[in-house]
Amino acid sequence: MTNWWSNLSPPEQAVRPRTVSVRTLSQAIENTLMDAFSHEALAVILPDEVGLRWMVPDATPADADTKRTLIKGYVAGTEVPGLIALARRILTELEVSPQLLRPLLAEYDRGGGVGSPAKNLIFAANGPKPELVLRDAVSNDIEIVRNAEHCLVYELEVPVDGLKFQHLIDWWRSHEGLPDELDDRAVGHRLHARLRASLAGNGAEELVFDAYAARYRAHSFNIPALIPQVYLHYDPYTARSRASRGESDVPLARQRMDFLILFSDKHRVVLEVDGRQHYADADGKANTRLYAEMVAEDRRLRLAGYEVYRFGGQELAHPGAGAMLAAFFDKLADRMK
DSSP: OOOTTTTSOOOOOOOOOSSOOHHHHHHHHHHHHHHHOOHHHHHHIIIIISOOOOOOTTOOGGGOOSHHHHHHHHHTTOOHHHHHHHHHHHHHHSOOOOTTHHHHHHHHHHSSSOSSOOOOEEEOOOSSOOEEEEEETTTTEEEEEESGGGSEEEOSOOOTTOOBHHHHHHHHHHHHTOOTTSOHHHHHHHHHHHHHHTTTTOHHHHHHHHHHHHHHHHHOSOSBOOEEEEEOOOOSSOHHHHHHTTOOOOSSSOOEEEEEEESSSSOEEEEEEEOGGGTBOTTSOBOHHHHHHHHHHHHHHHHTTOEEEEEEHHHHTSTTHHHHHHHHHHHHHHHTO
C-alpha cells in the first residue's frame, strides 16, 4: 500500500550539498528540524511558530506517522526561494544547529543576483515623473517632493521569496482602504487597471503586460508580479538643462525600467520593450549614440546582478506575439525555480 507521502521526495542521507536545489534544501531543512525537535513539538512549531500551511489536501498532519513525513507535508511544493526564506527563518527564530543550512545559504548568496535588498520601489507613474530628494543619506531615505500623486510607492519589505501579485493585492487593499468584503479577485482587477494605466496606451507594452496577467488566472495570484514602469535611477536634470550647462553626457541613461519581476530578494528580471526611440531619432534616422547608451546600461545592470530581456517592437506586432510571450514567461518561470 502506497502512503500519501510516498510521492514526495524520498528521504536521503544528510550530506553537505554542493548545489542549492529543492532537493538539497528540503533535505537539509528536514534533517535540521528532526535533530532539534520531537514529533509532538514539530506538530506545534511548524504551524504556530514558523507559520507554515499544510500542503497535502488529501491528508492531515495527524496522518504523518514520522517527523520527516510531517515536515514534508508542510513544505511540499515549495520552490527554492521559498525554501531559502524558510531556512533563514528557522536559523533566526528557532534554536537549531546551523551546520546543514548555513553552507546552503552561503552558496545561494554566492550564486548571483543582486547583493543588496530592495529599499525603494517607485513604479506605475501615470503622469509627470516624480521629483525625489534624498532626505537621509545615511539611511537611504527617499522622499517624493513633487508629482507623488502620479506614481505608486511600495513601502513594505520585499519578501525573501519574491514580490508576488498577492502581496501587491494585500498592499493595494490597505493603500486604497478597500473593504474586506471585496474579494481578492475584485481588488486585483482594480490594481491591474491602475498599473495598466501607467503604460499610457503603448500597445506593445500593453501586450506584454496582458500576456503576463493571464498567468494570474492560470497559476493563481501567488506568483511573482510583473511591475510596470519602475524607477531605477533619478536624475534631477533634464537633457535641456544639462546642455545649457555645457554637459553632453547623461550619467543615468535609463531612469525607468519598462517592467521588473522580483523572483526573490536577490533575483530581479528586467523586461524592456524597444520602440524606435531606443535606437533612432524622431525622424527615424538611426542614432548610434542612443544604441550605445542602451547597451552600456544593459551591461551595467547585468554586472549589478539583474537579468535583462529585450523585446523588439516589431516582433510584438507579429500575429503570433501573444503565444510567443506566453511561452517565454513559462520558460522564465521554470528557469527561476
